[in-house]
Amino acid sequence: MKKTSLIALLALLSATANAQDNQADSASPEYIAPEITVSGKKGDLLQNVTGKESALLNPSQMSVYKVINMMPSISQQSVDPYGLADTVNYHEAFRFRGVEATAGSAPGTTANVEGLPVTGRPGGGATIYDLENFENIAVYSGVMPANIGLGIADVGGKIDMTIKRPEEKFGVTFKQSAGSHDFSRTFMRIDTGELGGGFKAFASGSTSYAEKWKGYGASNRNNLMFGVTEQFSDKLKLEAFATYSKGNIHPYKALSYDEIQDLDNAYDTDYGNDPTKYDYYGYNKNEFEDWMVMGNLEVKTGEQSKLNLKPYYWSDKGYYMESITGGKVRRWDIDHGLKGILAEYNTKLGKVDLDFGYLYHTQERPGPPTSWKNYTVSGSTLQLGGWAILSNTSSHELHEPFIEAKYRTGDWLLEGGVKYVNYTLPSILTYDTTGIGDVSYDDAVAADPAIVAAKSAESTKSFSRLFPDVTITRSIGDNSSVHLAYGENYVTHVDIYPYFISQYATFHAHNITFQQLWDERKMEISRNFELGLKMNGSNWSVSPTVYYAIHNNKQAIFQDPALGISYPMNNANATGYGFELEGEYKPSSKLKCYGSFSWNRFCFDENIHSETGALIDVKGNQAPDAPEFMAKGIVSYTIGEFTISPVVRYSSERYGDVQHQQKIDGATLCDLDLTWSKAMLGFRNVDCSLSFINLFDKKYVSLISTSDYKTLNSSYQPGAPFTVVASVAVHY
Template sequence: MKKTALLVFLLAFPALASASEISEAYPSAEEVTVTGKKGDILQQVTGRESELLNPSQMSVYKAINLMPSLSQQSVDPYGLADIVNYHESFRFRGVEATSGGVPATTVNVEGLPVTGRPGGGATIYDLENFSNINIYTGVMPASAGLGLADVGGKINMEIRRPEESFGVLFKQGFGSNDFRRTFLRVDTGALPGDVKSFISFSDAAADKWKGEGDSQRRNVMAGVTKTFGDNVKLEAFVTYSKGDIHAYRPFSYAQIGNLESAYTIDYGTNPDSYDYYGYNRNEFEDWMVMANLEVKTGEHSKLDIKPYYWSDKGYYLETITLANNQNRIRRWDIDHDLKGVLAEYTTTIGSVDLDFGYLYHTQVRPGPPTSWKNYKVVNGKPVFDQWNILSNSSSHELHSPFLEATYRFGSWKLEGGLKYINYTLPSIITYNTAGLGDLSYDEALAGNPSINAKASALDTKSFSRLFPNLTLTRFIGDNISLHAAYGENYVTHVDIYPYFISQSANFIQKGISFQQLWDAREMETSQNFELGMRVKGSNWSIAPTIYYALHNNKQAVLYDPVLDATYPMNNADAEGYGFELEAEYKPLENLSCYGSFSWNRFSFSQDINSDAPGGGIIKVKGEQVPDAPEFLAKGMVSYKAGDFLITPIVRYTSVRYGDVLHNEKIDSTTLFDLDLTWQKKMLGFKEVEISLSLLNIFDKQYVSMISTSDYKTLKTSYQAGMPFTVMATLAVHY
């Protein structure tokens, strides 16, 4: 297997395109810069490459998946329905930062945690409205990982500000399975009163590539900036998104073993069956509002105050399997929001650049869930059966002051930071629901139901800890840099609650209350060490990195035979280590190549003891964690011929496992894409662009997303990967 991965890398090495080089060879009127940040090492994949990797421009995860050690899987070629257990399938260095137990995503906007899960908050942005996507893995500055979690890494998107002059960007896309997407952005340019603004609209839809059902998504985003003299600037941005998504049917390990069947079987068309596609969909409506007041307080200092608010309303409707193997339709109503403010002051004292900041963030549940209702199917319609969960509406709360400093001396640079995390988990009051009918959530609570004490955690739980980071960089001439870095990250999983509710009889029979399990929750922390370098020649560069990470209180969803229950435990240590290599090469003026290779080992360094008193021991020591490929190799070549740009892309993913005991093996996969683009300035337009994207051009059948913590069955579930897909886009810049 190792030889195969290395061979694929060697073949792919002349295969990826550097952003800066390609933008020179083939300039674009609108650019999105994707940046990997590891100390002072920057890798760029700009403008055209963002669209190559994510032609639909609706998924930030697709746009960055050629970076080393980033594993991203898809069932939907357009990014509309790429959800597994209410989160995205995405890993940094084998670490799943977006698992079902984290009520957040890895994506921040302007440094603010204004995306959330579960719900519709992860893909509410159109990438045309963003100028930079910064990726941090392992060690990161204190200001880069703000929010409820940063254990694996963080993605930060920077909004494309209103342009100085009037402009219009129009894009129309069509593709397989009746895909269509219209995008329009209008910039007003400079208006009287030092005001600039923009507004954009997008409308996208696509049928599923198998089975019945479709996905629809509409987005509106607007921004306005105003300056007051030379020292004060006010910015405000608002985003609205509404999505209506039909899900793809997940499979068990036995079912996914027959890939040919998995590529044709999906939810059915009979409303008398629990397998009906109409019973498996979600619909969400989202609002995001943020502002930035920037005040220059000196020649080298400024104060930024950024308030923000995000609202998410909607529901999941899905077929579930109960512990007694009976099926039901579950409706999970979600109505939650988050809000906060970030205050940041930057200044320079002598030779030291300083950044002081403070984040206050509060986020209403779910997760964990507050409302689950189960329905039976009777005469082709869902008929209310019973409440599965009814609990209070409580909030996560985070206080996070931080400090960063940068000092340059000679050919050295020293960067350090310190972040304090004070994170309080919400209390959870579970109510008895016997006799409650098909009421709304508010109506059910208004009936003053009695409290189920054994299924409640009346006391909140808080975590307080300092998280340092330090990076030392040595520059040798203009073309070589070396760095050594250390940093600590965190995450707290909260998905023990639905597992307890679904198997409460097993726990209560053993005398175990939910409060005991809630009290046993620990913050998972990681200590990250990294050594790296970057060497640059006249037409090439190479950036190798080695890293090592220790994880304390790593979580895994496991079956405890003593309790006869499957639930998440987080009392064991794990370690990760690996090697990353990125290289870019431009042998000819019109030919650019880029390649990445990574070897990631992430496993438990001890067996796991059950969190529950009297539970068993699960032997997992030394086993690679689920859904974490050990080897990744990716590549892209861009060749310019006149007004045409021809770009083949290859991605290799090694063997993965669906369980920590390695009983469920998923084979390695190599996928190929091809993009053909024609660009020209003509007819008075800044640019006219026509592109044709061919995804999975050899129609490879493979397993894509894996969910090891599936609330529907409490077992691992799998999805087939997207098939051959064609997408064409016309873009006009005026």
Template sequence: MQTKITLSLVLTALSYTSMLQAAESVALDTVVVDESAESNMEATVAPDTLAGVQSYSEAGIKTFSAQANTSALKGINMSPSVSFNSVDAFGSNESSFHDPMRIRGKNQSGPGGVLTVEGLPLNSNPGGGKTIYDMENFAYVDLYKGYMPVDKSLGFSNLIGKVDLIIDRPKNSFAVQLSQMAGSDNAARTFMRVDTGKMGDVSAFGSFSYTQGDKWKGDGDLERYNGMLGFAYTPNDRFKSELYVIMNKDTHNNYYQMTYEEASDLDTYYDKDYGKDATKAAYADYNKQKFEDTAVMANIEYAFAEGSKVSFKPYYLHDKGEYWFDTAPSNPANTAVKHWQIDHDLFGGVAQYEQKILEALRLKLGYWMHWQQPPGPPTDQELYDVSSGTPVYTKTAIQAETDYHEFNSPFIEFSGENSGFSYVAGLRYLNFRLAGIDNYKNGSIDPLSSVDAKIYREWLPSLYLAYAPQENLHFYTDYTRSYGYDVNLFPFYVSNQKQGQNFAAKGISLQQLWDKQQPELSDNFDLGMTYNTGGITLNPNLFFTRVTGKQASLYDAEYDVVYPTNNADAMSYGFELTASGAATSYLDFMVSGSYNRYYYTEDLQTGATKTASIKGNQIPDAPKYMANAAVTYHEGGWQLTPSLRYYSERYGDVDNTQKISGATLVDIDGSYTYKKLWAFKEATFRVTMTNLFNRQYISSIITPDNALAANTTKTSYQAGAPFGVYAGIALKF
């Protein structure tokens, strides 16, 4: 069948990587892909055109996710206003649970990851669930930055948008894929996938990968095993059932976190990392993480008639592992390390009914159920002293028991098109139960630091409108309300119960502060157009966001204390422009730029007589200016793509005193593909060079948005990887 996949200009831009060789464009921002062999459960009654959605296909992912192919976020980094600055080539190393991903300046709040799979929130953060997916097993990736349909915005948080992975389903014919990569710092990756083809009404695939590599500085390495199984049962055109299972094991050492002084002198400190002295917390083997994850998802569909379908998608994720980290990385004499143990589950399901009533009226009804155990907040942390050369237990930092965070969320959506007009109008009701906490002190429950469960209820509307006065011109506008919730209050209270704010001495319980908390809400607006002329497509886009209930450490006059609370307001606005297309029959290009202002709209009261004058300052780690460019030369089997990414200066504090210089990074990807080489259906040889000019730069700024210069321990910095070369071969049978 023919399935319509919505695209925006970035997909069009990436077409120069040959990702759409089997595609036929039928509208400016819509591509029809022939999926007669592998049907796509995502689009049957869905609207045809959503200009705010950006899609990256398999070839685009290969080109722009560089060498490792284990991180979906590296593959979308060429999108305007998207900033993902991984500290290494794999996209998997991060400090503790920090996720260095920002969309339009905003970062994710709480234990809610930005990734989804087929719209399902199969993601663990903190924990090991962020890089459990081999990208070879996904047909394309959808990026939602502002507008989000009601069934694509699920999860603990959707504050900044969603990155949705669409599975490359079991193929109808027997097929084998093999690939091998090797490169800088002993990097190596082996991947294999075997598709059985149709066996009666059943088809299946299985894949396995092994990834390894040394850190590019200091001691330590990465080792990752991954396996995935997929099964499809399609006895007729009306019924389909699918099951997918993923198992992942990841162990790696983290990179050193710099102070601002060190980050300001990269000539001296660029190569500084955790060391070899086992009597100090800065020892490499005391700063690591290890996780094992199992993910299961299914899809059951039944079509009553053409344009009418019911579906159910259950899912489950188990995440077990640990972080070890230096409690004071800025203090070289520190001997205290923290051991954070994680063992949690999340599970749920989405039931959905779709009905095409008229071309101008389609109906979608659904219900999302979700349960998720903490962490978020942490529940099991211990302190160790390493002055003897081995970790010796000191005390328990946090020992708590919780139940599940619970979500129940019905939704409805109407969509259609007529006479050049198209629309999608959705409404989702969120019933969110934040888990209660029983915190233990000396073996018994501490009533001061324990809290009851709390319920939040929110209406989440969304609206998309488009008009095409002519075939090559589309105007669109959209609105979505998104949500998030930070869970920092509990660990902050525990660590300050008898020191700092001294809540216990003042007789202030966590429940009193807990009752004041509210979710963070973001109202997101877009206004844009797409215009195609002579094979070149232009996509200007204006965006505006109003944020309420943003977290900051604020003074509470009622209790005369300062603590993190969702009670501040912020705003962002900006502009994005993308131009792309075919300059000649063998030369394609894409260039994009964005401007983003993101700031608190008020000063922060940080004490009874103290105010932080930060109104209007750019929020940390949010560059105002970003630009991307790429050109692809393709002739015969040859393809060469140099690409450039630029981001302007950023700050490590909301005072805007800790300035980090901008950077321009250049990568180059080259490949040659043989068709029908010996016994192979296809053989591709690829060489990728990253950070071509060996630029020293800061990749990740680890900081909350309200970090003040007066509290410099809140911000740390990580250097980006130097020049790297990676070569690989991919074979298809």
């Protein structure tokens, strides 16, 4: 970063500390800055330790995945310390219990907002939200209630984010951050307070920028968010929220397994700055503009019942550009949206709490992609080499009614429900691109190109199934409980389309159409069992859990020996099992400790065919990019208004391939967060922090892409180096 920026920020930190000494006897009440609560099936203990605004785990406030990565069985990898350019195969590098929830180009994401699936993939929806505008992040893995995890996929787990409503009183929060690699971020939120008639509102904005820590290029993102609430009466409330985001991202270059073996060199290897070369950094970027609007009409129909109607809409426009094999540059234009409505009715019948609901959701492609254009480098300019894909705009459609119930009697709590998933894949019409030049997607389709029937799936493919869940909890005394749970989850993979198009000549020679392969798509189903214990003492808590999961119709790369080509099919079975331990200890009011440990096994149940057609021995092998052991810990010690929090995270070895021929060593990473907080100078609170990420500058491998249909090979990226971030936040 620029030296002047860092010096100025450190000077402000010092000046603020001196001001605190001068006002030590101030009678102003201490203001506790808003926090993000991490809760749900996991994370209640974690929240008791982490600092204000979750800055201890995510100083940049740009990635929900960084906030929860201390929890057991959650593997989150990063190449960008700020979360701006953390992408692998067009999605986040994130796993629940070894399961990559968005693998196989599933167009759903792992994160919902207010229970709504308002972000999709691929595209720019990963970091369109400023986390300062959220008050709760609920995390579920494995078994989850029927009213949780709504959307196109919930295999592995789900994250649900709750928006922080407008404050009762007028307030302003301003936060300025600066850090290594010229990082800067400015955030401001204004709450109107109660304006009469039950009306309240807030508006926030942020601008973030960081240069890449290696190579050329930078990333920046500008976010806006608005929220209004109107309490018309005791029985009627209306809420509305809107988000706008625009991002310009230069990603890091993915490396081969041989390249990543020399870590010193890998930390220097990236895209070049020569526009005559196809791996020029200017040919590797993505730009996206996003809009999201959602509402909530709440009507109380009785003392113990209410109806919520939540309509939503999300629009995502932009493109990916990237160097691909064969000396080409590909541009993937994306213009898609999603919309839907969730109707939910909560009531109580006797001792039973009931939640009825229905979600209607429709989501435009991609994925699968609607258009790919390939370019060649001529001199220092790009020349169209042809359209790799041109197909129609079509949509996924989901109908999802559900019911969830709770009944308590004595020391027993019974929870259970079921949701019905009716999911229809989009039709795909592939066009003949002969004679179509370097024009926009709309202009290309407007030319009325002919449909190539053998490359198309004019008939849709639908899935319908019930997904139950049940949890039995037994209280043991006042401070302990044990629970036994079962639940089923789902995902559908759609990445067969680009495989088929790239190998069309071979399929066509054997009279195999895309419609045939589309009709063979199956929904991957996971059946999850869980046994857990929660114990609480006067100053400690511990939660051990064991789980077992059966995955049917899991996707794997299938080699057809008759064709001599490979493509993904849902023809495998896999098993996951493991142990989780989460604990908290507070020996004094000044010292808080949190730790988690997990042992996760996720592997195929049988041998599968390799890309060469040979039957390979993979039965029992851990899935790629899934560490078997993880251990994480935080110690937070407070002296007056000053808090020091060291963080340590250990991840065991991983593999970049299912045959375990590409081994990646485990790594231990350490962070350190220094925070000073005080009500002073007329502000409700002033928060100053200094965070050190990867404190000892450990060199290690972070992101692994093992389902990369760009090259059909695994690719790797090194982890973010030592990074310093300083911030000052004032709350008025």
